[in-house]
Amino acid sequence: MAEPFVRPIREEDVPQIHAIEQACFPMPWSEASILHDIRENVVARWLVLDGGEGQILAYAGMWFVLDEAHVCNVAVHPDWRGRGYGRRIFEALIALAQENSMAMMTLEVRRSNAVAQALYHGCGFLDVGYRKRYYEDNREDALIMYREFSCENAPDGDQAEDGAPSGAK
Numbered sequence: 001m002a003e004p005f006v007r008p009i010r011e012e013d014v015p016q017i018h019a020i021e022q023a024c025f026p027m028p029w030s031e032a033s034i035l036h037d038i039r040e041n042v043v044a045r046w047l048v049l050d051g052g053e054g055q056i057l058a059y060a061g062m063w064f065v066l067d068e069a070h071v072c073n074v075a076v077h078p079d080w081r082g083r084g085y086g087r088r089i090f091e092a093l094i095a096l097a098q099e100n101s102m103a104m105m106t107l108e109v110r111r112s113n114a115v116a117q118a119l120y121h122g123c124g125f126l127d128v129g130y131r132k133r134y135y136e137d138n139r140e141d142a143l144i145m146y147r148e149f150s151c152e153n154a155p156d157g158d159q160a161e162d163g164a165p166s167g168a169k
């Protein structure tokens with residue numbers, strides 16, 4: 001296989017993404033809802049990891065809401081997990097949010113999904129709290145996680161001489 005590369009989603013990727021959705025999630029996005037999101041939703045950004053010749057290994061999506069990027073999906077094809085592709089696509093999503101001047105990124109993840117939580121913690125996300133009985137299929141809680149960029153991106157000159165943030169004066 002050629003070296004996988006990250007690129008924006010294309011409409012012809014949707015059947016493969018839908019098949020991965022069905023393999024990964026109890027409540028998968030339909031093909032129509034994915035197509036609608038990438039065609040009509042001006043705040044949606046989806047990336048894919050292309051293994052060459054359009055083979056989709058992983059994908060991730062988010063919505064820009066004011067200055068917050070809300071992650072709506074992250075998945076790696078079941079045959080291609082544990083090879084760093086989840087981290088690769090998620091880091092690309094983070095970079096895209098930062099390039100678009102988002103102040104922070106947020107997401108929800110099932111309380112039981114330790115693998116995804118480990119990925120997000122490894123990418124600098126922190127736990128905020130739980131949305132109780134959030135998922136309709138089994139009423140599982142959602143853990144809310146976030147990463148704030150605004151403080152990471154503050155230029156050095158934004159510090160007062162005594163080291164205090166300028167906004168704290």
Ligand SMILES: CC(C)(COP(=O)(O)OP(=O)(O)OC[C@H]1O[C@@H](n2cnc3c(N)ncnc32)[C@H](O)[C@@H]1OP(=O)(O)O)[C@@H](O)C(=O)NCCC(=O)NCCS
Pocket residue numbers: 024073074075076077080081082083084085086087088108109110113114115116118119122
């Ligand atoms: C979560 C998911 C995207 C991770 O993708 P992946 O390609 O297997 O993960 P990577 O190989 O890039 O590993 C990234 C991190 O995930 C964690 N991880 C991966 N596999 C793991 C495992 N078997 N056990 C525990 N942690 C694991 C580790 O923290 C790893 O970081 P490290 O390599 O520095 O230890 C993938 O398991 C998936 O698609 N799951 C089903 C869909 C899903 O749950 N999506 C998230 C919805 S919120």
